Every structure is written in C-alpha cells, then in structure tokens.
Amino acid sequence: MCRGRGFCRLSYCPLLASRTALVKLRRVESSKEIFGSSPPSVFVGRYGYPVINIGPSIPPEVGDTSIYDFPEKWLELRLENVIDYRWSLITGTVRVKVTDLNNSFIHRVHEVTLSAKPIDVEAYLEKPPRPRITLSEYEPPQGPRAPLRDLRVVGNPSVPRVVDRVYNDKYLKASDAVMILYNSNIPVTFIERVFSVGALGLWSNRRIVPTRWSITAVDSTISEHLLKEVKHYPEISSIEVYVRRHYDNLFAALLIPSKWSFEWMEAWWPGSTWNPGLEKVVVEGDYEGFCGRDSYPNIGGCYYASRLAVVEHLYGRRKQATAVLLREIYPGFNIPIGVWFVRENVRAMFREGPALRTSDLSEALKFISEETRLGSRKWLNSSRILKRVAYIKPITYYTNISFREGERRSD
Amino acid sequence: MRLVFPDARVWKYAIASISNIVEEASFIINSEGLRLRSLDPSKVVLVDYTIPHTGFEEFEVDGEVTVGVNLSDLSRVLKRSTKSDRLELGVMDSGRLVVALKGRGVRKFILPSIQSLAEQVPELSIQFKARARMVSTVFRDIVSELEVMGEAVEFITKPSERALIARTTSDLGEAELELSEERGMLLEFSADSEERSSYSIDYLSDIAVASQAADEAVFEYASAIPCKIEFILPEGGRLKFYVAPRTE
Numbered sequence: 001m002c003r004g005r006g007f008c009r010l011s012y013c014p015l016l017a018s019r020t021a022l023v024k025l026r027r028v029e030s031s032k033e034i035f036g037s038s039p040p041s042v043f044v045g046r047y048g049y050p051v052i053n054i055g056p057s058i059p060p061e062v063g064d065t066s067i068y069d070f071p072e073k074w075l076e077l078r079l080e081n082v083i084d085y086r087w088s089l090i091t092g093t094v095r096v097k098v099t100d101l102n103n104s105f106i107h108r109v110h111e112v113t114l115s116a117k118p119i120d121v122e123a124y125l126e127k128p129p130r131p132r133i134t135l136s137e138y139e140p141p142q143g144p145r146a147p148l149r150d151l152r153v154v155g156n157p158s159v160p161r162v163v164d165r166v167y168n169d170k171y172l173k174a175s176d177a178v179m180i181l182y183n184s185n186i187p188v189t190f191i192e193r194v195f196s197v198g199a200l201g202l203w204s205n206r207r208i209v210p211t212r213w214s215i216t217a218v219d220s221t222i223s224e225h226l227l228k229e230v231k232h233y234p235e236i237s238s239i240e241v242y243v244r245r246h247y248d249n250l251f252a253a254l255l256i257p258s259k260w261s262f263e264w265m266e267a268w269w270p271g272s273t274w275n276p277g278l279e280k281v282v283v284e285g286d287y288e289g290f291c292g293r294d295s296y297p298n299i300g301g302c303y304y305a306s307r308l309a310v311v312e313h314l315y316g317r318r319k320q321a322t323a324v325l326l327r328e329i330y331p332g333f334n335i336p337i338g339v340w341f342v343r344e345n346v347r348a349m350f351r352e353g354p355a356l357r358t359s360d361l362s363e364a365l366k367f368i369s370e371e372t373r374l375g376s377r378k379w380l381n382s383s384r385i386l387k388r389v390a391y392i393k394p395i396t397y398y399t400n401i402s403f404r405e406g407e408r409r410s411d
Numbered sequence: 412m413r414l415v416f417p418d419a420r421v422w423k424y425a426i427a428s429i430s431n432i433v434e435e436a437s438f439i440i441n442s443e444g445l446r447l448r449s450l451d452p453s454k455v456v457l458v459d460y461t462i463p464h465t466g467f468e469e470f471e472v473d474g475e476v477t478v479g480v481n482l483s484d485l486s487r488v489l490k491r492s493t494k495s496d497r498l499e500l501g502v503m504d505s506g507r508l509v510v511a512l513k514g515r516g517v518r519k520f521i522l523p524s525i526q527s528l529a530e531q532v533p534e535l536s537i538q539f540k541a542r543a544r545m546v547s548t549v550f551r552d553i554v555s556e557l558e559v560m561g562e563a564v565e566f567i568t569k570p571s572e573r574a575l576i577a578r579t580t581s582d583l584g585e586a587e588l589e590l591s592e593e594r595g596m597l598l599e600f601s602a603d604s605e606e607r608s609s610y611s612i613d614y615l616s617d618i619a620v621a622s623q624a625a626d627e628a629v630f631e632y633a634s635a636i637p638c639k640i641e642f643i644l645p646e647g648g649r650l651k652f653y654v655a656p657r658t659e
Contacts, residue, residue, distance in 0.1 A: 231434075259452035289613070290452035291434050291483065322453075384562060387657070388611060394454035395655040398637050399533040 011247040012079035021087035037118035041069035046210035055093035071340030092123040092148030098207040120155035174201030219304035223311040241356040244349035248333035258322040263287035263385040271331030305339040309346035415469040419492035424624035430482035431617035441475040457653040466646030479525035540633035541602035547622035560586040565609040568602040
C-alpha cells in the first residue's frame with residue numbers, strides 16, 4: 001500500500017486530494033441550498049456562445065475562503081491543496097446571453113465578483129449537487145455543478161474603490177480599465193474575473209466573456225501595454241539563464257541581449273497531461289518578433305501568461321531582451337491545472353534571479369543541456385528564435401557600417 | 412511638402428511588407444525623391460525603399476524633410492486605399508504626416524510624428540554571383556509553397572541546367588522547387604558557379620507581401636552572404652530587402 005508515498009509517481013496524490021474535497025462536499029450532498037463564502041469566484045462557460053452558463057462558485061464553508069480562488073498564492077501550496085480547492089467549489093449556473101447584462105441575476109453576480117474579500121452567498125439549486133468530482137484529460141479539475149434557481153447575496157461586498165470607479169465608468173474602454181486596475185496593484189486573476197463578468201468597458205460594448213477567453217484577453221492586454229514601453233528600453237548587457245523546477249515541471253528562460261522578441265516552448269513527456277501516448281516527447285512552441293504577431297498562437301493561453309511574466313520582469317528592470325522560455329513537463333504531471341501555473345512559475349523564476357550570466361551563447365546552451373532533460377540540441381532545433389540567434393549573423397557583419405548625411409533621424 | 416503618387420495601392424502593399432519587418436522608420440524627402448532605409452530590430456534584414464522625384468505626379472519639397480512614422484499605423488491607413496485612389500503626402504508644421512487618399516472623395520488621415528534615435532544604416536556593397544528575374548508573384552509563390560514544410564529556404568544554383576533550386580527540409584519532410592527560364596518561372600537567370608545559401612522563411616514571407624505592389628522582382632545572392640530581393644515598382648520606385656543568411 002502506498003499511503004501517500006508517491007508509488008504512482010504523480011506530482012500529487014489524487015486519493016488525498018479527492019478525499020479532502022469529498023469530505024467537504026458530503027455536507028451538502030442532499031441539499032439544494034448551499035450557504036458559503038464565495039472567495040469570490042465565478043465560472044463562465046464557453047459552450048454555446050453567445051448563450052453561455054454563468055454562475056458563482058461557492059465552497060460549503062464560511063469564513064476566509066479567499067485561498068479557494070487566488071492563484072497568485074497557490075504556488076506556495078501543495079498541489080493536492082490546490083486541486084482540493086478546485087474540487088470543493090460548487091458552481092450554480094444559469095444560461096444567459098452574453099449581452100444580457102441588465103438582468104438582476106447578473107447584477108448579483110457582479111456584486112459577488114467585484115468584492116475583494118469573500119462574500120457570504122446563498123445559492124438555491126434546481127437539484128442537489130452530486131459530490132462527484134471529475135479528473136479529465138481535457139478539463140481543469142472541477143467541482144460539482146448544478147443549475148441555479150436563485151441566488152442571494154447575504155454579506156456586504158467589499159469593493160476596492162478603483163474597481164468601483166472603473167465599473168461605474170461607462171465611457172472607459174475595457175483595455176484602459178484593465179490597465180488602471182493593474183497599475184493599482186489589483187491581482188491579475190482578480191482583473192480576469194471582473195473582465196469575464198462583463199463589468200468593464202464602454203457601456204454599449206460590455207458583455208460576458210467566457211473564463212478561458214478572459215484570462216488570455218487580460219494577459220495579452222497587459223503585456224501588450226507594457227511592451228510599448230519595454231521596446232524603447234536599452235538591451236540587457238549579457239545572456240541570462242533562469243531555471244526553476246516545480247512539481248515535475250521545469251521552467252527555463254534565456255534572455256539574450258537584443259531587441260524584443262519572444263518564444264514560448266513546451267516539451268510534453270509521454271504520460272504528461274497533453275501527451276498521454278507512450279512514445280515520444282512532443283515539443284510545441286510559438287513566437288513573435290519585435291513587431292508582434294497577428295494570429296492566435298497554436299499553443300494557447302499559456303503563451304500570453306508566460307509573455308506577461310517576462311514583460312513584467314523586463315519592465316521592472318527598464319530593459320529589453322529577446323526572451324526564449326522553455327518548459328519541460330514530465331510524466332508525473334498529468335493534470336490540466338490552468339495557465340496560472342505557468343504565469344506564477346515564470347514570475348517566481350525571474351524573482352529567483354539568473355542561474356547563469358554569460359556573454360557566450362554556447363556556454364548558455366551548455367548550461368541548458370545540463371539543466372534540461374531534452375538537451376540544448378533538441379531545444380535549439382525546435383526554436384525559431386534560438387536558431388536565428390545562433391545561426392544568423394547580423395547583416396552589419398557583412399558590411400562596413402557608415403553614416404550618410406541625411407540618414408540620421410531628426411530628434 | 413506636398414507629394415502626389417498616382418497609385419495608392421503600390422504604397423499599400425509596399426508599406427504592408429515593410430511594416431512586417433520594421434516598426435518605426437523615417438522617410439527622407441529631398442530634391443532626388445523619397446527614401447526609407449532601415450534595419451529590422453533583429454538586424455537580419457535591411458530595407459531600402461526609394462521613389463525618384465519623377466515618379467510623383469506632383470513633388471514639392473523645400474530642402475530636405477525627415478518624417479518619422481510608425482509603419483504599422485501607416486499601413487493600417489493605406490489599407491483603406493482602393494483601385495482608383497491617388498496618394499497625397501504632406502507634413503504639418505508640427506511634423507505630423509498627413510496621408511490623403513484621393514479617389515471617390517478625399518479621405519485624410521493625420522499620423523503622429525515619431526522621434527526616434529539616430530539609426531546606423533549600413534551601406535552594403537555585396538558581390539552577388541547569381542541573379543534571377545521573375546514576375547513578382549512567382550517569388551510569393553516560392554515562399555508560400557515552401558513555408559508549408561520548413562522554416563528556412565536553401566537556394567542552390569545549377570549553372571549547367573540554368574536553373575535555380577529552392578528547397579526546404581524539416582521533420583515534416585522536404586520540398587523542392589525548380590525555377591528556370593525554360594519552364595517559364597524565370598524571366599532571366601544568370602549564374603556562373605554553384606551557389607548555395609539558406610535564408611529564414613519568416614523574413615522572406617514578410618517580404619513577399621510586397622510582390623503585389625510590383626510587376627517584377629529580382630533575386631540575387633551568393634554562397635553564405637546576404638541575398639537581395641528587389642521589387643521593381645511602377646513609376647521608377649524600388650523596394651529592396653537584404654536578408655542575412657542562415658549558416659548552421
């Protein structure tokens with residue numbers, strides 16, 4: 001018997017995680033009324049768009065439940081706890097059209113979502129939530145769901161002043177509102193939640209945004225905004241390599257002295273979440289040059305989550321660089337957990353500081369070979385940007401640089 | 412300053428392609444004409460866009476004028492142009508660029524001026540050893556067909572067969588195109604020796620957008636040195652891109 005000693009070789013113990021969640025959920029097994037403090041948390045589905053499911057998520061607990069939906073703090077926790085939190089949230093959903101914001105139910109959802117602190121909520125469900133929890137390859141771990149009949153907000157929402165201001169400003173564009181909140185130190189996941197319930201933007205354009213899309217929209221908007229500044233900063237002075245290991249995941253970053261460009265690559269080992277096969281490691285990635293990209297990256301939302309973390313780092317240092325980020329996902333990590341995991345790990349990796357500084361690319365690649373399982377050769381062959389840096393000499397190498405009068409720009 | 416160019420669509424495609432490569436650059440307008448030269452931020456591509464003063468229907472400039480612009484903003488404006496539009500460029504006292512599209516009605520756009528740092532633009536004096544002249548859309552086709560398969564194009568000359576081979580290899584497989592005068596793909600080809608060089612397809616793909624602005628394109632290269640793609644634009648205009656090679 002394993003008794004939680006990790007015989008299954010997974011990064012977390014599925015038995016412990018589900019057992020803790022089930023004990024909590026058993027309290028509401030046969031009840032159609034749920035009373036609890038929403039962290040706050042809300043779920044907006046994407047199936048059937050523009051008619052979608054939306055509703056608050058509530059754990060069957062009262063008190064400070066904020067940790068149930070606070071990804072910025074989850075990195076310090078054991079993976080079992082995070083999974084337990086996700087499984088313990090009961091979501092009562094109602095089907096509405098994304099533009100149907102003048103609906104009293106949506107107003108109550110706004111009341112819950114805009115609160116910075118957990119808020120007591122009574123949810124009356126059409127049928128009792130079955131304390132069954134799913135662990136699917138494709139969906140993030142989810143707690144029970146049931147159609148919602150009515151929702152009562154019992155507690156008083158504590159809405160930060162700046163959130164209240166942008167919520168009530170009906171002439172403020174959503175992207176400007178996002179930046180005001182971000183610059184006021186509102187956590188990114190809070191902004192994503194507020195964005196998803198249609199609480200931001202020009203009044204006539206406001207709509208409910210599926211959770212998955214809102215995460216990417218906010219990550220992308222903030223990093224795009226910061227990038228406008230970063231692209232004017234001086235380049236870093238040497239190659240920097242960062243490495244971080246966390247629960248069967250390895251994150252690595254190469255910052256190279258050059259103008260801004262970015263690449264995010266993932267190598268999925270057989271048996272990990274998105275590579276359930278048994279044969280070979282699958283490497284995927286997407287990139288952008290200085291001018292950005294005009295299509296959605298195939299690799300998905302983690303591209304923007306990781307880009308935000310890099311841009312925040314460069315913005316903080318007032319520097320620019322070419323950034324190549326790598327992630328290796330080993331077989332023990334077979335749970336889709338959400339893009340917060342990427343964003344927070346990359347942020348943490350940069351906080352820890354560089355593991356190597358060098359002016360020699362081959363030394364940096366040698367270091368990557370030592371640190372990664374895939375090895376620098378395969379990473380290099382999979383990377384568009386690393387190949388550019390390693391194999392293309394600047395065009396100035398082929399010529400004598402000369403100034404011609406009149407070709408200097410006027411300042 | 413007041414410049415009038417007879418076909419706004421030439422600018423539409425030329426600037427669309429340049430804006431893929433360079434984000435901000437300056438136009439220099441003097442008695443010779445208009446010129447934009449810039450290096451891309453990764454320093455792999457050099458762009459050189461020129462239109463002689465004779466190419467403009469109207470050309471009024473005092474001394475030399477330099478206008479810095481954000482090229483993606485300019486491209487967004489030029490995308491509004493249609494078949495019969497003429498393009499008028501002017502500069503306000505504040506240094507802002509005025510772009511007017513004149514066809515059915517006049518649409519005027521004012522773009523903010525960009526002040527950027529002095530840029531080192533190299534003078535290139537490269538001896539190319541192979542030259543291929545083609546209808547400009549052939550260049551676009553080469554890139555789009557090889558793009559499906561790989562990420563770098565290797566050009567190889569076969570002087571004995573008077574042919575240019577463009578090929579790519581990747582994990583997905585290999586693709587190869589043979590271009591020659593005989594098969595009608597090239598208008599003109601010259602090479603005395605076997606030349607072999609690879610260029611990143613990302614850049615070529617951005618450059619190929621300009622093929623819609625031109626009638627003909629000239630591709631020149633030699634082993635392990637930059638290549639030059641020159642689009643022959645109407646009214647004596649030239650759009651040249653120099654791309655550094657990939658050497659593994």
